[in-house]
Amino acid sequence: MPPVSNAREELARHKQANVMLAxxxxxxxxxxRYLERAENQARLIDVNLQLLLDFGHVTDEQLKAHWLPIVRSSGDEALFNELYDTADSESVTEFMTFRTENPNSLVSCISNARENxxxxxxQISSEMxxxxxxAYHFILGADAKTVWHEGASAFYDQIKRFSHLFQGITVSTFSRNEGFEFIQFGKYLERADQITRLLDIKYHILLPSASDVGGAVDTAQWHAVLRSASALEAYRRYYVADVFYKKVVEFLIFDDSFPRSLKFCCQEMDHFIELIxxxxAEAGDRTAIERFRAFLERLNELSVEDIFSQGLHEFLDEAQVEVGSIGGQLYSTYMYFPPVDLQAEIRFHQQQEQQQQQQ
Amino acid sequence: MLFDQYQPEDFFDEMFTSGNEVRPHYHAVGEALNAVSAEEFRNRQTAVEAAFMRGGVTFTVYSDSQGTERIFPFDCVPRVISAEEWDMVERGLIQRLTALNLFLHDIYHEQKIIKDRVIPPQYLLSAKHFRREFMHFEVPKNVYVHICGTDLIRDKDGRYLVLEDNLRCPSGASYMLENRSALKRTFPELFQAAGVRPVDQYPAELLKVLQYCAPAKFRGNDAPNAVLLTPGVFNSAYFEHAFLARQMGIPIVEGRDLLVRDHKVFMRTTAGLVQVDVIYRRIDDDFLDPSVFRADSLLGVPGLVNAYRAGNVSLANSIGTGVADDKVVYYFVPKMIKYYLGEDPILPNVDTYLASEPQDCAFILDNLSKLVVKSANEAGGYGMLMGPWASREEIEAFRKMIEENPRNFIAQNPISLSRHPTWCGEHFEGRHIDLRPYILCGEKIVVTPGGLTRVALRKGSLVVNSSQGGGSKDTWVLKH
Structure with a gap:
């Protein structure tokens, strides 16, 4: 009876596509998340290498002042100081690109993305x-020296291109099922986190020389911030004006339409949280979701002036905490089941077996 | 041109007769290959290797702490089997698996074959993979071995012989499929005139087998939920597990994804627990269930064996099939075919001596330097002595092991495996090959036309295993 068995197979396929292991x-x-992080890091390094070219001759101290906040932004300063004596272009580039000890280096991010x-x-398409x-073989086949001598820009461009290619392929080859929701949620969460860290770098550079605000170096640095978020062109179209720091902050935090702004990312996260x-079937704890909604409300009500009076750094800290905690909550509810206690399971089944034999 | 220097030498060559004529079923391929220059061939060979790397068609070598990823070396010259020859091989394989499944049912039930003294009882009772716990257990649809990989070789006269049966978790089917798709992309012109039977139906047929063997208790309206159970991402065959699961559209699970309650198996999904009906397991018996077998297994699922016993879940292959691919039991397969089917074996065994038979043992010990000695339960080319190529120390070490535990050893005359033109960097040279066809048993027995041809890439070597310098070829069965 071939028709019956065909119908069965179809149903089976349907049924099995609808379950997803945690x-x-x-x-x-x-x-x-890891791939998005790699893309952001690659852009950050690339932009800052180029920025230095505009400054002409820079002293060792200036170099250090330039690079250390960037290392600090990903929270890896202590590790960096353990591994290197000085913070200059070569050491920071190597640390952020090739050091496997650094969990946020490009090598680590791409290896982790690929390992996952x-x-x-x-579950994913062959093309993805x-x-x-x-990307993995590309970065394993490269080393700091070659990249340094043969043009860093081309190298980091290629990393970004892998990420863009991946996103495009995902959109065009991955079914719009639960899996897609987790991929998108992860991407926007990472992007939101990265934008807060990026803006914070400027805060750290800003502090020592507050009097320079509006000067040539300051403007160049804000340029770099925009470019690090792939946002310079979008910003220009929006404001048709010079790069002015308050406008930059406003754009990167509040813009509704630019896909890397904090608000845009948080709105997308909210959308995918809803779908997930x-x-x-898991009726998870809603408190974290309510809390994230409240933060989103605040984003809608705040102005850039409010943020500056609260303190940019303080606001970014708050945003990082909010984004991180909703991520943690969703992860533990939907994506991670604590491992079964294997020994307890073994005892449980052995006892069950014995009881059966006694009956 | 590439064949100008080619010498079949004193071997059975798949492509050339001893008079250096191209065999008829190789004409089309031979002509197409002759139109390719050495440089062009080299380029395409490089391209195909890069494509395998890119696709992650790799296995992991754990010789260092990192686990290096390697591609399974692939040779672009396809191995061709004529329609008539395949017809015979196919019938032989079906006959053999039919007998093996009858044998497994028998020894886990009445054990008539022992009572009728066709196989001495001590051999079965001492077989490492005999599972006494499963005596009188009814496996779904009476199928013990659902997936079988039988290793065939050809001797100096071109006769096909069975070297061994792999009845537990035979691997390599993914390479059969990947090799075909790689060669189609690299050398499309080879296929045009040849008329090659496709192999890509394998995953669909495998899924059909899994669904057919659902537990007797299964009463769902939909088809049963099948999953593939893998030891995990660090297993050297993980690529294959993921590949087959993807091709069948079933979830790939690890032990930690499953949970047994009320003698039922569940997977832990984002939507809660979902019952599993059929498990295509790529984990050996010993590691399946730490509450029954090895307690130190972190790969298995506690309670799985009881769920299986309760008839709530099917396993492919069934538990306890290893008893039939014990190399001592292998010796008796031709007798099984005769006993259960009343037929003569279509595919003969390699002549084999049992070290546990006193006469054979004396012969083996006297001729260690001329024989191939194998331990009864090793696979992958391990635990083997190649007498003619072995050092005196190796021979003496085996002598001691055989004297201590004769049950664990068999010996065979070395077979001069057939050779096949193979790319060696500049031109083609003859290299030894074998063949592993994949046989599926569900409602009926189906053999995928072809299989995995493994090739010993080192000059003169007879070892085709991937862990020891072996590669593989696409294998063609011709339509006419």
Whole structure:
């Protein structure tokens, strides 16, 4: 009876596509976050290398003042100081690109993205996997010296291109199921986190020389911030004006339409949170979600002036905490089940077996 | 041109007769390859290797702490099997697996084959993979071995012989599929005139087998939920597990994703616990369930064996099939075919001596330097003595092991495996090959036309295993 068995197979396929292991959701989420992080880091390094070219001759002290806040932004300053004596272009570039000890280096991010993809190799399209695998072999085949001598820009461009390619392929080859929601949620969360860190760098550079505000160096640095967020062109179209720091902050935090602004990312996160909680039977704790909604409300009400009077650094800190805590909450509710206690399971089943034999 | 220097020498060559004529079923391929220059061939060979790397078609070598990823070396010259020859091989494989499944049912039930003294009882009772716990257990649809990989070789006269059966978790089917798709992309022109039977139906057929063997208790309206159970991402065959799961559209799970309650197996999904009906397991018996077998196994699922026993979940392959691919039991397969089917084996075994038979043992010990000695339960080319190529120390070490535990060893005359033109950097040279076809048993037995041809890339070497310098080829079965 071939028709019956065909119908059965169709149903089976349908049924099986609708369940997703919690572990798989977690891997898709981290795959997406790590790749987004790599893209942001690559742009950050590239822009800052180029920025230095505009300054002509710089002293060692200036170099250090330039690079250390960037290392600090990802929270890896202590590790950096353990590994290097001086912060200059070469040491920071190497640290942020090639050092496997640094969990946020490009090598680490791309390896982690690819390793997570490998764990769910059966769930993602071959094309998605191939891009990550390509990126991995690309970065393993490079080293600091060669990159340094043969043009860093081309190298970092290629990293960004892998990320863009991956996102495009994901959109065009991945079914719009739960998995897609976790990938997108991870991407926007990472992006929101990165934009707060990026703005914070400028805060750290700003502090010692507050009197320079509006000067040539200051403007160049704000330029760099915009470019690090791929936002310079979008900013110009929007304001048709010189780069003015308050406008830059306003644009990167509040713009509704630019896909890397904090608000845009938080709104997207909210959208995918809704979808994830809808499609899951797990009735998770809603308090973290309510709290994130409240933060989103605040974003809608605040103005850039409010932020400056609160303190930019303080606001960014707050945003980082909010973004991080909703991520943690969703991860523990939907993407991660605590491992079963294997020994307890073994005892449980052995006892069950004995009881059966006694009956 | 690339064949100008080619010498079949004193071997059975798949492509050339001893008179250096191209065999008829190789004409089309031979002509197409002759139109390619050495440089062009080299370029395409490089391109295909890069494509494998890019696709992550790799296995992991754990010789260092990092675990290096390597591609399974691929040779672009396809191995061709004529339609008539394949017809015989296919019938032989179906016959063999039919007998092996009957044998497994018998020894886990009445054990008639022992009572009728066809196989001495001590061999079965001492077999490492015999699972006494499963005596009188009814496996779904009476299928013990759902997936079988049988290793075939050809001797100096071109006769196909069975070297061994792999009845536990045979691997390599993904390479059969990847090799085909790689060669189609690299050398499309080879296929045009040849008329090659496709292999890409394998995953769909495998899924059909898994669904067919759902537990007797399964009463769902939909098809049963099948999953592939892998040891995890660090297993050297992980690529294959992910590949097959993706091709079948079933979830790939690790032990930690499953949970047993009320003698039922569940997977832990974002939507809560979902029951699993069929498990295509790529984990050996010993590691399946730490509450029954090895307690130190972190890969398995506590309670799985009881769920299986309760008839709530099916396993492919079933537990306890390893008893039939024990190399001592292998010796008796031709007798099984005769006993259960009343037929003569279509595919003969390699002549084998059992060290546990006193006469054979004396012969083996006297001729260690001329024989190939194998331990009964090792795979992958390990635990083997290649007498003619071994050092005196190796021979003496094996002598001691055989004397201590004769049950664990068999010996065979070395077979001069057939050779096949293979790319060696500049031109083609003959290299030894074998063949692993994949046989699926569900409602009926289906053999995928072709299989995995493994090739010993080192000159003169007879070892085709990927862990020891082996590569592989696309394998063609012709339509006519």
């Amino acid at each position: 572990r798989v959701a977690g891997s898709l989420y981290w795959m997406s 993809a490998r764990q769910v190799r059966d 996997w191939e891009v990550l695998n390509d 909680t809808e499609s899951s």
